[in-house]
Each structure stands twice: as structure tokens, then as C-alpha cells.
Amino acid sequence: MDTAADERLAERLAELRVERGWTLEELAQRADVSRSTLSRVERSEVSPTAALLGRLCAVYGRSMSRLLAEVEAAPARLVRAADQRIWRDEATGYVRRSVSPPHGSLRAEVIEGLLPAGADIAYDKPDDTGREHHLWVLDGLLSMTVDGTEHLLEAGDCLRFTAETSRFHCPGPTGARYALVVVEP
Known part of the structure; x- marks a missing residue:
């Protein structure tokens, strides 16, 4: 992903947490990830690993592809x-x-x-x-x-x-x- 997409991913992850009314601490407990790591990911200071994205997707009830698609424009018929x-x-x-x-x-x-x-x-x-x-x-x-x-x-x-x-x-x-x-x- 490019830098802009990384930033949109970070924003979307923060939005998902806020939509559920969770604090970083609550998300950290649900995902079994440190609060500081989640904070750095949401601020786009670090890119999440595949394992971390997998944990967050499980907590949010969506596939990794769906999450990544949410930060991109609607797909065309032909890619x-x-x-x-x-x-x-x-x-x-x-x-x-x-x-x-x-x-x-x-x-x-x-x-x-x-x-x-x-x-x-x-x-x-x-x-x-x-x-x-x-x-x-x-x-x-x-x-x-x-x-x-x-x-x-x-x-x-x-x-x-x-x-x-x-x-x-x-x-x-x-x-x-x-x-x-x-x-x-």
C-alpha cells in the first residue's frame, strides 16, 4: 500500500473503534494487543502486521480484504x-x-x-x-x-x-x- 492508503487504513481502524464506543484499552483487551501498539497503528506511526490486522478484523467481524477495500475507492469491473x-x-x-x-x-x-x-x-x-x-x-x-x-x-x-x-x-x-x-x- 502507498503512504496515503496506509493513512486511510489507520483512520479506518480508528473509526471502527470509535463507532463501537470502545476505548483503546477495551480494544486492546478484545484483540489481545497492547494499547500502545494500537495507538501507534491508529496514528499511522507504524504499519500493522498481517497477524495484527487479522486480530483486528476478527474483533470487528470483517475479512482483511473487506477492511482494505474500505480504504480504497469502489472497485471497477476489470482490475x-x-x-x-x-x-x-x-x-x-x-x-x-x-x-x-x-x-x-x-x-x-x-x-x-x-x-x-x-x-x-x-x-x-x-x-x-x-x-x-x-x-x-x-x-x-x-x-x-x-x-x-x-x-x-x-x-x-x-x-x-x-x-x-x-x-x-x-x-x-x-x-x-x-x-x-x-x-x-
Whole structure:
């Protein structure tokens, strides 16, 4: 994301908290994240990691893609590769491309994920929204843990799941590239 998008994301996260009437302390308890980290994220002093965004999205009851779409203009019918939103998690090296951005009238979205060898991302805040996920590994090897059950996926494998918790781990020796289709209930 660019600097302006980072600032819009920070503003949107602060708006979501205020809309619910929560203090930073209340959000920190709900998301199990330090108050100071949340404050720095909301002031756009630091970019949130994928894991932190996952925790906040779980607390706010929305997918990460929907949150990121809320800070962008409404998507066009055709989204050229050069115009697809890319978000990077500097802490893990994870790259997330919103191939078909979510839209209020649509129930599905397509995401491309690039996870470098050794990267490990846990989404440990329960997602009770009933979202259906279809994860299709395009290249590499991906260890996917869903609600405590590990699945080792190779290129071509597809895992369908609804999850309370999940963990993406790329054991290497090369990175993993996958497509993730998220379907809202």
C-alpha cells in the first residue's frame, strides 16, 4: 500500500473503534494487543502486521480484504494486474495481492498470497463469521493449520475450510504462492 492508503487504513481502524464506543484499552483487551501498539497503528506511526490486522478484523467481524477495500475507492469491473492492490507485511515478507477486490454486492473475492520460505503467520483470534475459504497452492509447499489440524499442501492441492483459527507456514526451501478464494456467508 502507498503512504496515503496506509493513512486511510489507520483512520479506518480508528473509526471502527470509535463507532463501537470502545476505548483503546477495551480494544486492546478484545484483540489481545497492547494499547500502545494500537495507538501507534491508529496514528499511522507504524504499519500493522498481517497477524495484527487479522486480530483486528476478527474483533470487528470483517475479512482483511473487506477492511482494505474500505480504504480504497469502489472497485471497477476489470482490475488490471498493475492496478491490483498489493499489501506487504514487512515483518514476515508476506505479500498479498487483491486480485478481485471485494464489493458490497458480491460474496466472493480472490487473493494471491506470496509467502517466503520460513515465514509463519498465525491468525489466532477466532473468526466466527462463517466465511468459506478455498486455498489453492500454485507454487511451493505450504503448511496450513486450520483449527489445530495441520495440512501440508503442495502445488496443485486445494484446501476448503471455514476456520476459527489458522496458521500459514512456508517450510521452504522456496517460497509458496497460492490463490485464496474467500466467500462471505
